[in-house]
Amino acid sequence: MGVLIAFAAPILWGGxxxxxxxxxxxxxxRLGMGGVVTSDMAxxxxxxxxxxxxPRGRAHGSIPLPLGLxxxxxxxxxxxxxxSDFNVFEIADLITNPPLTLSLSRPDPVSSDISIYVAxxxxxxxxxxxxxxxxxxxxxxGSVTHLPGLGFGFRRAFAQVAPLVHTQNELELDDALxxxxxxxxxxxxxxxxxxxxxxxxxxxxxxxxxxxxxxxHAPAPGKGEEDEGDEDPRRNGSTALYVGAGxxxxxxxxxxxxRAVAGxxxxxxLLGSGDPVALDVAARTRHAVAGGDGGSGHxxxxxxxxxxxxxNFEFGIGVNDLSxxxxxxxxxxxxxxxxxxxxxxxxxxxxxxxFTSRIPVTTTINVAKRFGDTTVAADLVDGPLSTAVHLGAxxxxxxxxxxxxxxxxxxxxWQLTGGGGIRxxxxxxxxxxxxxxxxxEDKRAVExxxxxxLY
Amino acid sequence: xxxxxxxxxxxxxxxxxxxxxSLILTVNVLSFLDPAQVSAGYSAPGGLPAVTVxxxxxxxxxLQGVDDVTDISSATLDIAATLDNQTGTATGxxxxxxxxxxxxxxxxxxxxxxxxxxxxxxxxxxxxxxVSSVALAEALVSDRARIGIRISLDTSATxxxxxxxxxxxxxxxxxxxxxxxxx
Numbered sequence: 001m002g003v004l005i006a007f008a009a010p011i012l013w014g015g016x017x018x019x020x021x022x023x024x025x026x027x028x029x030r031l032g033m034g035g036v037v038t039s040d041m042a043x044x045x046x047x048x049x050x051x052x053x054x055p056r057g058r059a060h061g062s063i064p065l066p067l068g069l070x071x072x073x074x075x076x077x078x079x080x081x082x083x084s085d086f087n088v089f090e091i092a093d094l095i096t097n098p099p100l101t102l103s104l105s106r107p108d109p110v111s112s113d114i115s116i117y118v119a120x121x122x123x124x125x126x127x128x129x130x131x132x133x134x135x136x137x138x139x140x141x142g143s144v145t146h147l148p149g150l151g152f153g154f155r156r157a158f159a160q161v162a163p164l165v166h167t168q169n170e171l172e173l174d175d176a177l178x179x180x181x182x183x184x185x186x187x188x189x190x191x192x193x194x195x196x197x198x199x200x201x202x203x204x205x206x207x208x209x210x211x212x213x214x215x216x217h218a219p220a221p222g223k224g225e226e227d228e229g230d231e232d233p234r235r236n237g238s239t240a241l242y243v244g245a246g247x248x249x250x251x252x253x254x255x256x257x258x259r260a261v262a263g264x265x266x267x268x269x270l271l272g273s274g275d276p277v278a279l280d281v282a283a284r285t286r287h288a289v290a291g292g293d294g295g296s297g298h299x300x301x302x303x304x305x306x307x308x309x310x311x312n313f314e315f316g317i318g319v320n321d322l323s324x325x326x327x328x329x330x331x332x333x334x335x336x337x338x339x340x341x342x343x344x345x346x347x348x349x350x351x352x353x354x355f356t357s358r359i360p361v362t363t364t365i366n367v368a369k370r371f372g373d374t375t376v377a378a379d380l381v382d383g384p385l386s387t388a389v390h391l392g393a394x395x396x397x398x399x400x401x402x403x404x405x406x407x408x409x410x411x412x413x414w415q416l417t418g419g420g421g422i423r424x425x426x427x428x429x430x431x432x433x434x435x436x437x438x439x440x441e442d443k444r445a446v447e448x449x450x451x452x453x454l455y
Numbered sequence: 456x457x458x459x460x461x462x463x464x465x466x467x468x469x470x471x472x473x474x475x476x477s478l479i480l481t482v483n484v485l486s487f488l489d490p491a492q493v494s495a496g497y498s499a500p501g502g503l504p505a506v507t508v509x510x511x512x513x514x515x516x517x518l519q520g521v522d523d524v525t526d527i528s529s530a531t532l533d534i535a536a537t538l539d540n541q542t543g544t545a546t547g548x549x550x551x552x553x554x555x556x557x558x559x560x561x562x563x564x565x566x567x568x569x570x571x572x573x574x575x576x577x578x579x580x581x582x583x584x585x586v587s588s589v590a591l592a593e594a595l596v597s598d599r600a601r602i603g604i605r606i607s608l609d610t611s612a613t614x615x616x617x618x619x620x621x622x623x624x625x626x627x628x629x630x631x632x633x634x635x636x637x638x
Contacts, residue, residue, distance in 0.1 A: 119483035
């Protein structure tokens with residue numbers, strides 16, 4: 001019978017990574033504005049290739065100040081597993097929520113006793129605090145991460161080499177198992193407790209070359225060509241269209257995926273003198289790796305973007321990893337657990353089979369309107385598994401800026417942000433306070449970010 | 456496999472998960488006993504200073520893997536029974552045994568609970584007690600435990616040719632084991 005509850009283990013570990021896909025915004029100006037994407041935020045430049053061609057205007061460079069490291073250094077979690085204060089969920093929180101921002105408030109770490117009630121025909125598990133990390137619905141996480149690379153630009157053209165990593169996982173508990181773990185409902189006889197998992201991970205190096213340029217321009221009504229220093233289309237009232245495109249060759253370094261189902265079906269009695277649990281586990285794995293099985297992969301893709309300015313209104317669309325796919329020669333294996341033999345059997349079902357993987361498209365649509373020293377902006381970022389929405393505003397009063405915003409995160413939870421900044425010539429200091437739910441406990445926390453801004 | 460998976464689960468819960476937290480295992484031992492053993496008749500010849508009647512000897516399957524990753528902090532057993540004595544007079548003890556293996560006779564071990572009883576004709580005797588025992592914990596965190604219940608009587612007060620007879624009804628056998636992760 002103990003076998004039955006064993007399948008819950010991945011949930012706990014899956015929970016560790018569920019929120020890791022949620023990004024942490026370190027740019028205090030952007031965070032104060034709800035994390036919104038605009039063309040004058042250097043931190044958001046990769047969202048739309050056309051932003052590369054837009055004049056800087058008031059655009060800035062941002063240097064995050066990792067205030068959270070001070071807090072971390074003064075009160076680190078216990079890393080020694082032999083210590084009675086060790087709590088792996090605190091460590092997991094640290095991974096999913098690196099201490100780069102100052103934590104103003106956070107939920108208590110998952111920590112509690114676990115109670116198991118055992119009788120011949122009754123088994124219940126009360127995870128107490130741990131219930132909070134058992135998901136109410138399927139556990140989905142995924143991201144396409146473009147890591148920093150090397151690149152250069154010359155006039156309208158640019159070229160760069162950058163690694164990318166795509167990970168995606170969906171873990172689904174059936175209703176019976178979820179109720180048993182999340183709601184501490186007793187396990188019952190003649191019931192299957194199961195879960196299914198589908199995961200994929202691939203890494204590649206993108207060799208990209210492209211153009212970004214102004215494709216259309218009309219001065220503001222009643223104005224001629226802009227003077228030098230007044231060429232910022234965000235604020236000079238002109239109409240301008242900037243476009244960018246960058247095809248890329250993808251050198252696939254490694255690919256792996258798994259599709260697995262597992263379950264335990266109880267018999268007429270849960271516990272007793274027999275062993276009435278029927279166990280079923282089946283999985284299919286596929287993989288290829290440069291220098292190993294199947295070798296490297298080869299593919300192509302593209303990033304495209306456009307941003308239109310009209311009467312100080314900005315409308316941009318950026319599409320990254322458009323039609324991006326990589327061809328591999330994969331090795332496929334099937335793994336089946338035999339309940340009667342009490343062992344796993346692994347069968348190699350394909351070697352060097354042609355297979356094409358896809359890199360999911362990320363689409364960013366942003367709008368912004370600038371009224372003098374005030375900016376109001378919004379965006380929608382549609383990623384592999386979720387769609388995030390950001391709304392924000394900023395107004396400058398002399399040297400001081402006030403910002404506010406909100407965003408809907410990847411778990412469909414709305415968060416509030418706010419902040420301010422002060423500017424001294426070409427340098428400024430920005431602070432932002434924001435709520436978030438990146439912790440495993442799935443409860444709101446509040447963080448503060450700070451950054452130096454270069455104008 | 457049947458042992459690895461549950462062990463991993465308990466390990467995930469305890470050994471890495473919860474710092475100074477405990478796994479509290481509550482085992483309703485009574486539920487594992489056959490109905491015929493929960494309520495059973497006893498009969499002992501009179502005139503003997505020491506006679507034993509074995510009421511229960513049963514092996515039960517428990518949760519796998521717990522003992523691999525936990526250390527026992529404490530264990531308690533709540534035991535209660537009713538003795539409906541029809542004939543004879545005797546004094547003695549109601550003994551509870553538990554061992555972590557089905558290869559040993561539980562009655563070869565030291566009893567975990569020992570409850571004094573006094574039997575007189577036509578009387579109902581209710582007995583109960585709570586005991587703490589590491590041996591009990593060791594049995595209940597194992598994959599299988601063997602449970603034994605014995606009545607040990609001094610029937611000297613009953614004439615030789617008569618007997619002490621009645622029915623024993625177990626009403627509670629509830630064990631609570633508190634374990635910590637094994638470091």
